[in-house]
Each structure stands twice: as C-alpha cells, then as structure tokens.
Amino acid sequence: MRSRIAAAALIAALCLPLAACTSADPAGPVLGAAGPQPQSAARAVPEALRFTAKTVDGSAFDAGALAGKPVLLWFYGATCAECPAQAVETAALADRHLGRVHVVAVAGPGAGSGLQGFTAPAAGGSLTHLADPRHALRDRFRAEGVNTYVLLDEDGEDVYRGNGADTVSLDRELAALVG
Known part of the structure; x- marks a missing residue:
C-alpha cells in the first residue's frame, strides 16, 4: 500500500x-x-482542408498547410487527351497568381507519376501533384471528372468549379478573389 x-x-x-x-x-x-x-498567427484549418493524402511520388501531404490562402485544385486523369495541354495552362495560372493562391494538381487512377513534366511553373518551382487512385479527393470535392477545376476561398468555401477548357472565367475568378 x-x-x-x-x-x-x-x-x-x-x-x-x-x-x-x-x-x-x-x-x-x-x-x-x-x-x-510567440503565439502562431496561423488561421484555423477549414473543414475542406482537413485531409491528408499521398503525392504521386509517395510523399505525405497535409492539406492543412494550405490554410489561409485560396486553393485551386485541378483534377486530371491518365486517359484525358486534353490534360497535357491543360497542365501547361494550370502552370501558367500558378505563375500569374504566385504567392497568393495554392495550386494543387490531383491525379486520378492510372496517372502514375502524373503530368509533373508539363506542370512546371516558370516562376514558382513545381506544383504539388496528389495521387487519387480511388477518387477519394474527386468525391470529397464533388469534381465532375477529369480536367476539372475547383476553387476554394481562404475560408475553404467552394467559390468556383468548371471545366479546364474555360480558363478565362477561372482566371477572372482568381483575380477577383486575390485582388
């Protein structure tokens, strides 16, 4: 005792x-x-960004690190004929909004190492490419399929979704969102 x-x-x-x-x-x-x-000035992580995933090269990715800025998700796939050309436009969008918007590419099943060679922004290094082999992210963000953009504001609210062919509207939305 x-x-x-x-x-x-x-x-x-x-x-x-x-x-x-x-x-x-x-x-x-x-x-x-x-x-x-000092107390961190970091923003609370919106529900939309409370997920983890693997990149196409197998690295761990925590979407919470994207909190505080708008996030543009581009969903692409292995069988998408337009996606290699769209990857170049996605990289250009990342360049135009460098430092103000996080741009993340999401590779669907069968995309292997993705379109990393096509999406090399001139001004900002490389884009993060997430592997989505079971469409978990596509379903989470209700993306219509391949070559689809989903834009979230800094609070994680869905403010734009559209087909990759309409990057003019997307660019206007991005410009309005980031000032």
Missing part, C-alpha cells in the same frame, strides 16, 4: 513541472523548453 502511495506521489511530482510548461489561456504565450514562444 505504501509503495502505491509513494509511486503516485513520485508521478505527481514528475508531472507538475510539465503541467507548468503550458498555458491555460489559448491566446497566451506557449511555453516550452526554450521559454516563452
């Missing part, structure tokens, strides 16, 4: 300093081993 009480007292004594390293006030400073840290 004494050993149980002694063990409980030891655990409580060890946990007390750990409890003192946190702030009960979510707006207050976050304390850690290095002392007070």
Whole structure:
C-alpha cells in the first residue's frame, strides 16, 4: 500500500513541472523548453482542408498547410487527351497568381507519376501533384471528372468549379478573389 502511495506521489511530482510548461489561456504565450514562444498567427484549418493524402511520388501531404490562402485544385486523369495541354495552362495560372493562391494538381487512377513534366511553373518551382487512385479527393470535392477545376476561398468555401477548357472565367475568378 505504501509503495502505491509513494509511486503516485513520485508521478505527481514528475508531472507538475510539465503541467507548468503550458498555458491555460489559448491566446497566451506557449511555453516550452526554450521559454516563452510567440503565439502562431496561423488561421484555423477549414473543414475542406482537413485531409491528408499521398503525392504521386509517395510523399505525405497535409492539406492543412494550405490554410489561409485560396486553393485551386485541378483534377486530371491518365486517359484525358486534353490534360497535357491543360497542365501547361494550370502552370501558367500558378505563375500569374504566385504567392497568393495554392495550386494543387490531383491525379486520378492510372496517372502514375502524373503530368509533373508539363506542370512546371516558370516562376514558382513545381506544383504539388496528389495521387487519387480511388477518387477519394474527386468525391470529397464533388469534381465532375477529369480536367476539372475547383476553387476554394481562404475560408475553404467552394467559390468556383468548371471545366479546364474555360480558363478565362477561372482566371477572372482568381483575380477577383486575390485582388
């Protein structure tokens, strides 16, 4: 009995300093081993961006990292004849709105490593290409099929959806959204 009480007292004594390293006030400073840290100014992650996926090269992807800016999703597929040309236009859209909009390509089943070679924005490196082998993302965002765009505002609200052939309307929507 004494050993149980002694063990409980030891655990409580060890946990007390750990409890003192946190702030009960979510707006207050976050304390850690290095002392007070500034509170992150990050926005809350909208429900639409609360998902993880794999990129076409197998890397992990957390969509929560996209929070705070509009997100343009482009859905394409292996059997889409127009998609290689549309990939070039998607890269151009990413260039025109660099730093103001996240552009993510979503490869459907059979797309392998995707159209990464076609979607190399001149000004911004490369686009993220997510693998969607079972159409989970296509279904989540209710994309009509391949060569479809879905635009979310910074709050994760669906503000535009359309066929890849109509990039003029999409570009107008993007420009209006980001000012």
